[in-house]
Structures are given as C-alpha cells and as structure tokens.
Amino acid sequence: MSVTQLSDPVLANLSAPVAVARPRKRRRDGRWAAVLIFPNLAMFTIFIVVPVLGGLYLSFTTWDITNGFPRWVGLANYRQMFHDPLVWQASETTLKFIGMGMLPTVILSLWLAMLINFKFRGISVVRSLYLIPAAMSFAASAVVWRYIFLDGPGYGVLDYVISKFGVTPPDWLASTTWALPALDMIAIWLSLPIATILYLAALQRIPDSVIEASTLDGAGPLRRVRYIIWPGVRYMTPLVAIVSLLSFTNGSFDLVNILTKGDPINSTQTLIYYIYFESFGLGMWGYAAALSILQVAIVAGILVVLRGVSSLVNRW
Amino acid sequence: MVITARTTRRIRILIALIIGLVMSAPLLYMLAGSLMSNSQLSIQPPQVIPSSLHFGNYPAAFSGMTQVIQVRSFVNSVVFTAGAVGLQWALCISGGLVIAKMHFRSRGLITVLFAISLFIPLLTTLIPTFVVTYKLGLINTYPGLILPIAAQTGFGSLLFRQYIKQLPEELFDAARLDGANWWLMLRRLVIPLARPATAAYLAISVLTAWNMYLWPLVAAEGGSLQVLTQTLATVGSSAQGEVTPQNVIFASVVIVTLPMILVFLAVQPAFIRGLAGSGVE
Numbered sequence: 001m002s003v004t005q006l007s008d009p010v011l012a013n014l015s016a017p018v019a020v021a022r023p024r025k026r027r028r029d030g031r032w033a034a035v036l037i038f039p040n041l042a043m044f045t046i047f048i049v050v051p052v053l054g055g056l057y058l059s060f061t062t063w064d065i066t067n068g069f070p071r072w073v074g075l076a077n078y079r080q081m082f083h084d085p086l087v088w089q090a091s092e093t094t095l096k097f098i099g100m101g102m103l104p105t106v107i108l109s110l111w112l113a114m115l116i117n118f119k120f121r122g123i124s125v126v127r128s129l130y131l132i133p134a135a136m137s138f139a140a141s142a143v144v145w146r147y148i149f150l151d152g153p154g155y156g157v158l159d160y161v162i163s164k165f166g167v168t169p170p171d172w173l174a175s176t177t178w179a180l181p182a183l184d185m186i187a188i189w190l191s192l193p194i195a196t197i198l199y200l201a202a203l204q205r206i207p208d209s210v211i212e213a214s215t216l217d218g219a220g221p222l223r224r225v226r227y228i229i230w231p232g233v234r235y236m237t238p239l240v241a242i243v244s245l246l247s248f249t250n251g252s253f254d255l256v257n258i259l260t261k262g263d264p265i266n267s268t269q270t271l272i273y274y275i276y277f278e279s280f281g282l283g284m285w286g287y288a289a290a291l292s293i294l295q296v297a298i299v300a301g302i303l304v305v306l307r308g309v310s311s312l313v314n315r316w
Numbered sequence: 317m318v319i320t321a322r323t324t325r326r327i328r329i330l331i332a333l334i335i336g337l338v339m340s341a342p343l344l345y346m347l348a349g350s351l352m353s354n355s356q357l358s359i360q361p362p363q364v365i366p367s368s369l370h371f372g373n374y375p376a377a378f379s380g381m382t383q384v385i386q387v388r389s390f391v392n393s394v395v396f397t398a399g400a401v402g403l404q405w406a407l408c409i410s411g412g413l414v415i416a417k418m419h420f421r422s423r424g425l426i427t428v429l430f431a432i433s434l435f436i437p438l439l440t441t442l443i444p445t446f447v448v449t450y451k452l453g454l455i456n457t458y459p460g461l462i463l464p465i466a467a468q469t470g471f472g473s474l475l476f477r478q479y480i481k482q483l484p485e486e487l488f489d490a491a492r493l494d495g496a497n498w499w500l501m502l503r504r505l506v507i508p509l510a511r512p513a514t515a516a517y518l519a520i521s522v523l524t525a526w527n528m529y530l531w532p533l534v535a536a537e538g539g540s541l542q543v544l545t546q547t548l549a550t551v552g553s554s555a556q557g558e559v560t561p562q563n564v565i566f567a568s569v570v571i572v573t574l575p576m577i578l579v580f581l582a583v584q585p586a587f588i589r590g591l592a593g594s595g596v597e
Contacts, residue, residue, distance in 0.1 A: 257529075
C-alpha cells in the first residue's frame with residue numbers, strides 16, 4: 001500500500017462517496033454548502049493558500065517587509081542559494097536530523113507497542129508511562145533535557161549513568177559531533193508515544209488467538225514478529241513514518257532555537273533555523289521565501305523516498 | 317528448567333514496567349527535581365527519590381527574585397489555546413459536514429485541498445504567513461496570534477468528514493422531512509452525534525496549541541502576548557539558565573506541563589481513537 005493511499009483515505013475514497021451516497025432524486029446543496037463552508041475556506045485561503053502562492057512569488061523578489069514593495073529579481077535568490085555553503089550545510093543537517101531520528105522512532109515504537117500489547121491488571125497505568133511524554137511540548141522537554149545533558153564532572157544525570165559503564169561521556173550539546181544526535185534523542189523521545197499509539201492500534205486488531213496459536217506451534221519470538229506481527233502492522237508503517245517526519249520537521253526548530261541556536265559551528269543549524277535567521281534576523285525576506293521553497297521540496301523529496309521504501313517494505 | 321506460563325507472564329509485566337519507567341524517566345526526573353533543594357539536585361549519585369521535599373519551589377516560580385512564570389503568560393496561553401481550538405473546531409465541524417454529506421460540484425476539489433494542506437505545516441510557510449499577518453496589522457494582537465492557527469483546518473475538517481460520513485443517511489432524510497435546513501441539522505444532529513469525534517479532535521488540538529512555540533514566538537514579538545512555551549524557552553536557553561535555580565526551573569516546567577498531562581490522562585482513550593482512527597482503512 002502506498003504512502004498517499006494510507007495516509008489519506010480521503011484521496012483513495014474520492015470517487016466513492018459520490019457513487020454510494022446518491023439519493024433517489026439527485027439533490028443539490030450548493031447554496032447551503034457555500035454558506036456553511038465559507039468561514040472555513042475563507043480562513044484557509046487567507047492563511048494557507050495565499051501564503052503558499054505568495055511565498056512562491058516572494059521567492060523571486062528581494063524585500064525588506066518594513067518598507068516598500070517586493071522587487072522582482074528573477075532567479076537571483078535561487079542562484080544565491082545554490083552558491084551559499086550554509087544552505088548546503090543546513091540541508092545536510094536537516095536530512096541527517098530527520099534520518100537519524102525516523103528510523104529509530106519507527107523500530108523502537110513497534111517494539112514498545114509490542115511490550116504494552118497485552119492485558120493485565122494495571123496495564124493502563126503502565127501504558128500511561130509510555131504515552132505521557134506526548135503531552136509535553138518540545139520547549140518544555142528542551143529545558144529538562146538541557147539539565148540531563150549537562151557536561152562536566154558531577155553534573156548531568158546522563159553523564160553519570162554513562163560513566164557508570166566505564167565510558168567517557170561526550171560533551172553533548174557543546175560538541176560538533178554529538179549536539180545533533182543529542183537533539184535527535186529528545187525528538188525521538190517526544191515522537192515515540194504517538195508512533196507507539198499507532199502501532200498499538202494495529203497490533204490490537206491481530207486476534208490474541210492467532211498469536212497464541214503461533215506460540216503453541218513453537219514459533220520463537222523472532223519468527224513470531226516476522227510472520228505474525230509484522231504482516232499485521234506493516235500497513236501502519238507509512239503513517240508512523242509520516243507522522244514522525246512532521247514531528248521531526250516541526251520540532252527541530254524549537255529544540256535548536258532553545259538549546260543550541262545552531263551552534264557549535266553551525267553543526268545544528270537546520271534549514272528551518274537558517275530561514276528564521278535570514279528573515280527575522282537579517283531581514284532578507286525574499287531569500288528566506290526561496291529557502292522555504294527548498295524546505296518544502298526537501299519534505300516532498302523525503303515523502304517520495306518513503307513511498308518507494310514503503311512499497312519495498314510491504315512486499316517483504 | 318521449566319518456565320511456566322505464569323512466570324513468563326510475570327517477566328513480561330516486569331519488563332514492560334521497567335521500560336515504561338525508562339521512557340518516562342525524564343518526566344519523573346523533572347517531577348522529583350522540582351521538589352528538591354539545589355544541593356539535593358547536584359548530589360552524585362543523583363537522588364532518585366528526594367530525601368526531603370521542598371514545595372517552596374512552586375511559589376518561588378511565581379514570585380520574587382526567582383520568578384519565572386508571569387500570570388499574564390498563563391492567561392495568554394489559555395486565551396490562545398481556547399481561541400484557536402474553539403474557532404478551529406467550529407470551522408472544522410461545519411466544513412466536515414459540508415464535504416461529508418452535501419452534494420455540490422467542487423466538493424472533491426475542496427477535500428483534496430484539505431488533504432494536501434496536511435503536508436504543508438505552518439513551519440514551511442512561516443515566512444509568507446508572517447507577511448500576511450503583518451500586512452493585516454495583526455502582529456502583537458490576539459487575533460494575529462489566534463487566526464493563522466485556527467485557519468489550519470485541513471486535519472480537523474478531514475477528521476470530522478470521516479466521522480460524519482458514516483452517520484446514517486436516514487437521519488438526515490428524517491430531519492429534512494421535519495423541515496430542518498442544514499444549519500439546524502448541523503446544530504441538532506451533527507454536533508451532538510459527532511461528540512466522540514469532537515473529543516478526539518479536542519484532545520489532539522488542545523495539546524498542539526498549548527505546546528506551540530514557533531508561531532507565538534514570531535507573532536508576539538513584543539512580550540505582553542508571550543505564551544508559556546516562550547517563558548520556558550527563555551529560562552531554558554543557557555544565558556538565563558544560570559540565573560534562575562534549577563529546582564525553580566523544574567517547578568516551572570511542571571506547572572506549565574501538568575495541565576496538559578492531566579488533560580492527556582483524562583482524554584487518553586479519545587486521543588488514541590482520534591490518532592488510530594486516522595490510520596484505519
């Protein structure tokens with residue numbers, strides 16, 4: 001099953017409702033429909049359609065929004081983008097951030113969902129332990145994790161735990177190597193609950209008897225996962241991937257802005273953060289608009305790749 | 317060695333519990349830390365259960381030298397969340413009804429538009445959305461804070477569409493025979509019957525709005541419209557962090573997060589239904 005079909009039952013069903021819901025005498029609700037959907041569409045147009053089209057236009061201009069009108073510069077912004085080493089670096093950082101985050105999220109969430117997919121007294125309390133982080137904002141998490149990551153002897157909790165295993169902990173947020181993975185850890189932690197809920201919903205549709213039967217047949221845990229669990233839940237994987245993708249894209253700004261400001265040496269500067277800096281920081285609104293188009297292209301590119309991967313995975 | 321089914325069961329429960337504690341460890345650490353003195357917080361090995369409780373961190377987060385949370389920010393967060401979610405709900409349930417049950421030409425087009433918008437989060441259109449809001453003169457006003465978020469109607473409209481579509485057509489036929497128009501059907505029929513969908517919708521959007529950071533950051537640059545996520549971000553970024561003691565910061569994070577944890581625990585089933593429902597089919 002493809003990404004779009006799954007994520008969007010709407011697209012898949014588009015032709016269906018017309019055929020199914022046809023009344024005996026064909027009814028036309030045009031006027032009432034217009035009245036009832038007008039406020040919705042008006043807002044949607046002003047704050048989504050206009051910005052999307054306007055953003056495209058702005059990307060061909062140079063403009064300081066506080067004065068005058070946008071000046072048409074053709075492809076200049078895109079040319080500048082192509083020669084801007086920071087754009088290349090920020091795109092790479094964005095891809096790394098998303099890549100390093102999504103795979104563990106998908107795998108771990110399936111594992112967690114399996115862990116809490118059985119019934120005993122108190123299961124709802126145990127499940128809550130897994131799901132509660134979903135209530136926390138990226139901003140609040142950033143604050144707490146800043147203290148978890150604290151460097152130096154006798155400070156951060158994480159460093160204490162790691163050094164117990166005889167490993168020298170890295171300088172998390174101050175290290176060009178570790179800052180991005182550290183931000184990823186926070187984003188993974190925050191993305192897991194929703195991904196787990198989705199997989200849990202899929203798991204609960206596999207009848208207990210099927211799983212029990214496979215146990216009685218002597219199937220080991222690995223074979224059980226491969227032949228019973230995975231075929232039952234893989235249809236959910238594209239949705240899990242998409243939801244995590246959006247969570248990683250959205251969350252990256254909050255984490256970077258609060259914890260690292262793109263440092264050390266731009267190693268955590270994601271594209272979103274660079275866009276924010278160029279516009280609100282430097283007043284380069286046309287350039288920032290062009291960068292936003294690049295951002296949309298990157299997300300679209302990832303969706304296309306996911307689509308390919310998911311069709312491969314579903315055959316497996 | 318014989319491992320009975322009972323023992324495996326116990327082991328599974330134990331593993332589930334331990335991993336659950338690991339998953340919620342940062343939250344538990346925050347909660348424990350908010351009740352410790354700063355010397356307790358810096359002890360090695362770290363205390364897991366506070367040896368003595370310091371509830372004073374909570375009032376300290378609201379007042380005095382260590383004040384983190386302004387009452388005004390709390391009010392702003394409540395107004396923003398209630399305004400954005402309330403308005404969006406009204407837009408979405410009526411929009412959902414229109415694309416679920418009404419017959420008119422551009423229905424398919426509108427539905428597709430909503431679906432596409434799911435993949436264009438506000439983040440990617442931040443620049444032009446800010447420009448539009450700025451040109452409307454709404455920056456640093458409640459409408460500027462609320463309207464662009466309330467306008468993100470794609471997800472909600474589709475969620476209500478899914479639910480309303482499965483309501484039996486006969487109900488609407490009967491209402492029509494009684495002379496009800498669509499407005500009455502929306503109020504008397506759809507809103508009461510779609511209560512489960514509303515619960516799922518509210519669960520997800522209240523959390524999203526309360527936790528939103530980027531839009532309030534740019535839409536309320538002045539400060540008097542600052543919401544709680546910005547408050548936390550200010551103490552969380554390193555420069556300020558050294559000024560306010562860690563235990564008070566933790567207490568502040570708990571104060572900001574606790575309402576949402578309570579909401580989440582209260583609506584967890586609805587939340588799960590809402591999310592899971594979007595994946596089924």
